[in-house]
């Protein structure tokens with residue numbers, strides 16, 4: 055196989071992310087334009103506004119990714135683009151751009167499933183990562199435990215029955231009056247270091263359900279009650295809270311992180327590993343990916359559980375855990391190698407696709 059060079063475009067949520075990746079695993083460029091300022095201003099992702107933001111920057115972000123890789127469209131083997139799951143208005147911006155490039159330069163196009171990409175990017179990082187392997191994908195939108203038997207063959211072992219773990223982090227950060235100029239997860243992780251994780255005896259979600267599913271909605275009742283009893287007022291930002299107030303917020307962050315977030319993940323992962331090994335005794339690795347997988351405490355605790363159960367943890371670096379273009383380009387390479395791609399679209403009028 056000669057070297058393949060694939061452009062990856064990701065616009066499923068609020069980041070416009072583009073990368074150029076080569077099939078030997080070299081990341082030639084990676085550019086992300088984030089809408090964090092919009093998020094703070096409007097307190098969440100508004101699809102219409104996110105679509106506009108993607109449309110405004112997409113051409114420029116693609117150009118920058120090509121420039122940084124010292125390439126033009128003519129040097130590419132194919133274009134890969136996220137086709138779902140995600141906000142359809144936003145996905146469309148990426149798909150139209152990909153079709154315009156592919157049509158204009160006669161390149162094959164590869165439609166990518168966002169979650170498959172979160173899992174497979176681990177194979178770019180860890181060359182020993184062979185199928186079958188397990189993956190825990192934890193982000194603001196997803197909570198998925200899968201068994202990856204082969205390329206394109208995934209068995210879902212567990213998913214969330216309500217919210218995703220990242221949403222729980224974000225919600226708690228808001229309730230504790232933390233600085234939301236970044237997302238809530240890193241703010242909780244940082245504050246939790248100051249707190250005592252035994253202060254609140256939050257119950258672990260779904261303990262009585264002996265499966266591999268997740269739930270984070272019970273947070274509302276458990277944590278809200280504790281916040282009220284400690285009289286924590288989210289309108290008082292943590293930076294102006296008294297010492298005592300700050301400490302009770304830190305204790306809550308630590309107790310939440312330990313019991314509701316991590317013990318829950320550990321319990322589910324342990325069960326999933328046991329299930330999966332029965333189906334596929336040759337599994338050697340469990341991958342964690344998605345924004346929450348960039349949390350150091352989550353990584354360390356899962357590493358221990360995975361090791362204890364005889365597997366090895368693979369965790370991409372934080373930049374490849376959160377949404378990025380590299381994972382899309384890389385998954386495109388994996389598909390291209392086995393002939394899974396579409397022929398170039400007609401050069402004219404790609405706008406009619408949807």
Ligand code: KG4
Nearest residue numbers: 193194195220237239240345346349376377
């Ligand atoms: O993968 P991602 O960038 O986007 C989605 O596909 O959702 O994940 C974003 C989520 C947010 O909810 C954010 O709070 C969470 O990942 N997150 C973290 C950390 N960094 C990001 N959660 C806990 N600890 C972190 N260090």
Ligand code: ZN
Nearest residue numbers: 172193376377
């Ligand atoms: Zn994602």
